Amino acid sequence: MRLEGKIALVTGAASGIGAATxxxxxxxxxxxxxxxxxxxxxxxxxxxxxxxxxxxxxxxTASVNAAVADVxxxxxxxxxxxxxxxxxxxxxxxxxxxGLWDFVLGVNLRGTLAVTxxxxxxxxxxxxxxxxxxxxxxxxxxxxxxxxxxxAKAGVIGFTKAIAREAARYKVRVNAVAPGPIxxxxxxxxPIVYGEVGERLKQGMIDxxxxxxxxxxxxxxxxxxxxASEDASYITGQTLxxxxxxxxx
Ligand SMILES: NC(=O)c1ccc[n+]([C@@H]2O[C@H](COP(=O)([O-])OP(=O)(O)OC[C@H]3O[C@@H](n4cnc5c(N)ncnc54)[C@H](O)[C@@H]3O)[C@@H](O)[C@H]2O)c1
Numbered sequence: 001m002r003l004e005g006k007i008a009l010v011t012g013a014a015s016g017i018g019a020a021t022x023x024x025x026x027x028x029x030x031x032x033x034x035x036x037x038x039x040x041x042x043x044x045x046x047x048x049x050x051x052x053x054x055x056x057x058x059x060x061t062a063s064v065n066a067a068v069a070d071v072x073x074x075x076x077x078x079x080x081x082x083x084x085x086x087x088x089x090x091x092x093x094x095x096x097x098x099g100l101w102d103f104v105l106g107v108n109l110r111g112t113l114a115v116t117x118x119x120x121x122x123x124x125x126x127x128x129x130x131x132x133x134x135x136x137x138x139x140x141x142x143x144x145x146x147x148x149x150x151x152a153k154a155g156v157i158g159f160t161k162a163i164a165r166e167a168a169r170y171k172v173r174v175n176a177v178a179p180g181p182i183x184x185x186x187x188x189x190x191p192i193v194y195g196e197v198g199e200r201l202k203q204g205m206i207d208x209x210x211x212x213x214x215x216x217x218x219x220x221x222x223x224x225x226x227x228a229s230e231d232a233s234y235i236t237g238q239t240l241x242x243x244x245x246x247x248x249x
Pocket of ligand 1: 137181
């Protein structure tokens with residue numbers, strides 16, 4: 001087991017990629033805190049893993065700080081942080097308004113900053129730790145109907161590189177994954193909201209992959225756990241595409 005005795009915090013872990021990551025981290029021996037806005041979902045995942053469910057709204061700094069303090073007190077200092085909480089409100093940019101910009105940037109980008117800000121000082125003090133941010137291929141290539149989300153995820157990739165440079169001297173590694181289309185409620189929101197247009201957006205993403213299919217949450221979780229583990233001990237500041245070859249840079 002690659003993470004025996006480690007304490008891991010996963011945001012947005014009640015569903016999709018976050019839940020799959022929590023399961024894999026636990027299977028590797030970590031004690032896992034399942035942080036989410038959806039308390040009931042977090043409790044269900046925590047129950048499977050003997051983990052800790054914790055209410056956290058990543059857009060609310062006070063909620064983030066309280067949740068991190070709670071986890072640290074209950075499980076111990078956090079060794080692995082997975083900034084996974086994310087959302088999108090599919091809409092063509094001309095139809096969006098500043099309220100949508102703030103919401104989408106708030107969850108995906110500011111949320112990643114807030115949780116990192118709460119957790120990284122402890123890692124630096126202990127001179128050990130790994131952070132994995134969940135970005136998106138949208139942040140690499142841009143995604144139609146997701147302009148603000150694409151901007152947020154590109155921000156997460158830039159943030160990952162900058163923090164990797166700042167944290168390296170404290171032996172903390174910071175990496176990201178950039179998933180392509182993954183079968184989760186988030187991917188399926190477009191068809192639900194926009195019907196046939198949303199279905200075409202989803203199919204367009206799948207057609208852009210080389211492997212010609214959507215991925216499963218566990219295929220992203222495997223890459224996240226690799227980056228969090230000592231198997232990736234010489235890797236920092238990188239963004240690993242987990243997207244069936246959607247982009248190759
Ligand atoms: N599914 C895809 O195709 C895809 C592709 C690229 C990147 N991603 C990214 O993967 C990550 C996980 O998404 P998913 O596809 O598993 O979606 P999902 O909707 O299944 O899970 C997202 C989770 O985040 C939680 N969440 C949302 N807002 C939150 C907040 N303010 N505070 C705390 N938790 C919050 C939700 O309650 C939910 O449990 C996201 O960052 C997403 O942008 C997904």
